[in-house]
Amino acid sequence: MNSRTSRFSDKVALVTGGNSGIGLATALAFAREGAAVVIAARREEEGREAVSRIADEGGEAIFVATDVADSRACKNLVGRTLERFGRLDFAFNNAGVSGRAIPAADFSEAVWDRTLAVNLSGVFLSMKHQIPAMLKSGGGVIVNNASVAGLNGARVPGCAYVASKHGVVGLTKAAAVEYADQGIRINVVCPAVIKTPMAEAAFADPVFRKKVYGQHAIGRVGEPEEVASVVTFLCSDDASFLTGISVPIDGGFLLFQN
Ligand SMILES: NC(=O)c1ccc[n+]([C@@H]2O[C@H](COP(=O)([O-])OP(=O)(O)OC[C@H]3O[C@@H](n4cnc5c(N)ncnc54)[C@H](OP(=O)(O)O)[C@@H]3O)[C@@H](O)[C@H]2O)c1
Structure with a gap:
């Protein structure tokens, strides 16, 4: 049984990538x-399922x-939000695609372009x-x-992912300064491995999985809800x-050095 509070009653929250993993957990938390x-x-069936889960718990959501x-899709998204709910208070720009662990000189230009288009331009266009x-x-x-890959280099998940996530950190800092005196706060979360479909796929190889999962000093990987609770805290007046x-x-x- 999930408890409900009214901390965000009358608020409207938008979550990109809200039909799976970290985004779904955060949509439910809001x-x-x-x-x-x-x-x-993009996936409509999973989007409808997420809306149903929220409705089943007594909440209100649209997909x-x-x-x-x-850019036109991002504009439409905000337009539909205002049409239905009349305002926008919170946005969690979470949609992203995983990386490829291929060294830079061998990296596909097409994969580079798409990774940057979703992971970095997607955040820019959303904002x-x-x-x-x-x-x-x-x-x-x-x-x-x-991601932690926005703060440090890593062989996995590869150069395009690492560059895109460093870009998200830089974009956040720039926009935060631009809008701080206009009532908009902008922060960025940098998770390590969180148990989601993306991580399951990226760490499918059991040997590699054990190595990376073992690098979390706390002794386990994270749950999507452990990201969601930080996101809702950052959105709150606290x-x-x-x-x-x-x-x-x-x-x-990031503390753990083997
Ligand atoms: N899991 C981890 O270990 C981890 C660690 C650090 C950072 N992250 C970041 O966390 C975010 C969420 O990932 P996750 O782990 O929760 O994986 P996930 O379960 O695979 O979720 C990815 C989400 O992004 C959406 N998405 C992908 N491309 C999109 C596009 N072009 N337009 C709109 N939505 C798109 C997906 O929905 P559709 O496919 O339906 O579009 C899905 O909802 C990503 O930005 C990822 O880089 C994850």
Whole structure:
């Protein structure tokens, strides 16, 4: 049984990549705190299932099929949000694709372009259309999802992913400064390995999986809900003086040196 609170009643939260993994856990967390939720992603069936889960728990949500690499789709997403709920208070720009562990000189240009288009331009395009809507609502909070690979280099998940996530950290800092005095706070979370379909696929090889999973000092990988709780904290008034920060959610991954 999940408890519900009213911390975010009358608030509207948008979650990209909200039909799976970290995004789904965060969409559910926003709804449990009373927010109306807009879920965006490409797969419609999974999107409808996420909406049903929220409705089953007594919350309110809609799904808007969206490819975040497409500016018109991101504009439509915000338009549909305002049409249905009249305002936008919170956005979790979480949609992303995994990397390929191929050295830079051998890396496919097409894969590079698509990874950057989704993971970095997708966050830029999302914010570009969200910010004017938030300004009209009197302010808001954006949380972007990067990775520990946005703070450090790594052979896996490869150069395009690492570059895209470093870009998300830099974009967050720049936009945070630009909008801090207009009532919009913008922060970025940097998870290590979190148990989701993406991580299951990336760490399918048992030997490699054991090695990477063993690098979390806390002795286990993270749960999607452990990212969701940080995102909702950052959106809450408890985080009212936090903007432009990068928050590792990593069980000590960045401290652990073997
Ligand atoms: N799991 C980890 O260990 C980990 C660690 C650090 C950071 N992250 C980041 O966390 C975010 C969520 O990943 P996850 O682990 O929760 O994996 P996931 O379960 O595979 O979720 C990825 C989400 O992104 C959506 N998505 C992918 N491409 C999209 C596009 N072009 N337009 C709109 N939505 C798109 C997917 O939905 P559709 O396929 O339906 O579009 C899905 O909802 C990603 O940005 C990832 O890089 C994950």
